[in-house]
Amino acid sequence: MTDTKILGPEAQFRTFLAEGKFMIQRSKSTGRHVFYPRLAVPGSGETDLEWTEASGDGVVYSTTVVRNRPEKGGDFNIALIDLAEGPRLMSRVVDIEPTAVAIGMKVRARVGDLDGAPQVLFAPV
């Protein structure tokens, strides 16, 4: 019987987010951090992943402005962020004009609301 109380990594990640926490995975044996959440380290297969709170420190790896009509919410940023722990993820850099986001910019994560759901967003340090 499957224990329905045991959530998969994706649901665990979203549960943490709903609690305001940005958690990533780390392999105990190799120390390698993993994002997005998985059952095992991609490529090498270690299954000893444990959750750890992300430092929240990151650097903009690339950035674009999604041009959007004002009546549809206006322009917004999409960025790829390299976390200090290693993994890269997609997010938005907020609290700044979308055109002012630059590659190499230091940013810090926070759990914020996007369309009614908690998401990991970033703001300039």
Place this chain on the structure above:
Amino acid sequence: MTKSLRGAAACVGVGMAGCGEAPGRSAMELLAESVHIALAEAGLRVADVDGVFAATAVHSMPAMSVAEYLGIKPTFSSGSNIGGSSFQAHALNAALALEAGLCKVAIIAYGSNQRSAGGFTSISEPMPYEAAFKPRNPVTAYALAAARHMHDYGTTREHLAEVAVAARQWANLNPDAFAHGPLSVEDVLKARMINDPLSKLDCCLVTDGGAAMVMVRADRAKDHPKAPVYLLGAAMAHHHRMISAMPDLTVSAATDSGPRAFEMAGVGQKDIDLLMLYDAFTINTILFLEDLGFCAKGEGGPFVAGGRIAPGGDLPVNTSGGGLSCVHPGMYGLYTMIEAVTQLRGQAGDRQVKDAQLALAHGNGGVLSSQVTSIWGNEATL
């Protein structure tokens, strides 16, 4: 040691239908018409077909849908979908199946009525860990790649624009291209921004269109009316699905597929007479010129400057006008192979590359995700 597929199979017919605007016709109708044209070119009938390879953006099980519509009971089929490069992969799989005797006449087919049906369509699932941020994919992903390439290598928007201008100049020589007329670097720079740094004119067309190709084993290739064009080399690679999982946004998996395709074909970059590079966005052409070894990493921008890949330039690239100015119904890969075949048969009219014997047709799928390189040659290259 793998057995080489070099020259094992050949294209003996191609067809296209409704490229541009085809209101009132379904994706399957455009696909089927293309197949009928390709079979007629090959001197074959639907009843001769026993291998079906297909991918579209509207059919979840395309091989079955296509076979049923045409009335084919295939002995071998594949509806594998790796985005716009599916068709290069189908050509590789068709060569394998033909060589192994699993089928005798293979069709590769595609159809889309996206332009008339209201715009870009995809049956892709939302990307987990990305969709919530609302990237306007595919363009957002390619914009991120372009931005990083500009940052790392000093590539400029003018360099990107040169790609679009060259494509338009080729399209102006192709009566079947959808976009005609003068286009300047300035026009591209001034066009409405979609996702920085890509303007509307850095992005491919949104057209309708069907396409098809017929392949047979090489030992039967001369039994057909048209001069056969042989598949000399093909290889596939993919390293990611989501753009956030791409290891380096300035290096595509074409760095893997290219060398393997060249090795199978037994030729080098200097031997290639024309390149068809999947140009969904202007950055693509620059990335693939680098990744396939036609210039060094980072030098793609300066490489395309000054009309080098335009008509009259040193290296003919995207001679049909490409996805930027000829046709792009959503999944463009098959059109790169059809243009390669057209050129190698010497039937490309005003845009004909003189004495073309070897062509490279490179497919890209997803968000720079799948890369499939194919190399084609006429009989002299066997």
